[in-house]
Amino acid sequence: MVKSFSDLMSGKETFLFSKWPVEVHRRPFRRSVSIYLYPNKPIKVMASKSTSQKMIVDFLMVKKDWIEKTFDKFSEIAEKFPEKKIKAYEDFPFLGKDRKLKVVITLHKKPFVSVTDDHLLLHIPRNEWSANSLIEEHPTALKEIRHFYKREAVNFLNERLTFWSEQMNLRPSQVKYREQRTRWGSCSSKGIINLNWRLIVFPQEIIDYVIVHELAHLQHMDHSNRFWSLVERYIENYKDIMKSLKESQYLVEFLSENQ
Known part of the structure; x- marks a missing residue:
């Protein structure tokens, strides 16, 4: 059920609990054990430096049903709200309305984002434009989308x-x-x-x-x-x-x- 391994390069303390990877983060003056769950990430455990792995595993065992239900909920959410790709024709919500992303060329030197009634416009500078600009993903444009x-x-x-x-x-x-x-x-x-x-x-x-x-x-x-x-x-x-x-x-x- 529990398989331990260490990452000497990063200094992380990790192990496998049931089917889930676990990352242990230790703090010198911490008195209790806490766990935090996030979608598509290992279980995060906060514990003191003196807390044994057995104590952590026992704590996880007590919380196992809750962990299972929470990760099931994350899966349901991911299915209902799939991860968005920054590419043409992806829908992006803005003021309660889905607007399709449209990739357009601009003479400006930096990319930027604007909006119309039906579209979110991702403006790509001419010097960055290529034959694939209309079909490829633009993950680095998240910065411009957030700014907009x-x-x-x-x-x-x-x-x-x-x-x-x-x-x-x-x-x-x-x-x-x-x-x-x-x-x-x-x-x-x-x-x-x-x-x-x-x-x-x-x-x-x-x-x-x-x-x-x-x-x-x-x-x-x-x-x-x-x-x-x-x-x-x-x-x-x-x-x-x-x-x-x-x-x-x-x-x-x-x-x-x-x-």
């Missing part, structure tokens, strides 16, 4: 935040745009609102809900009935939107630097 989405997100989210701030008469002390894996927004006790710029892939109604949700925290720093009543005053169908966001949250994964 973030730029458009900051502009659009700013507009919607200004609109809802006026409607609700609630204004943050500061707004920051971040890239978080599992959170769409947050509001601090100092009135600072953080918004996940990858929201730009979703329809406006989802974006509006997240903004109203965070603005409502300026008045109620909890999820009390008063808080939800305030949200519902402006977004009557917020429960349906929350469900839609949860079901479509993995649409943003193509924007991750390390897919």
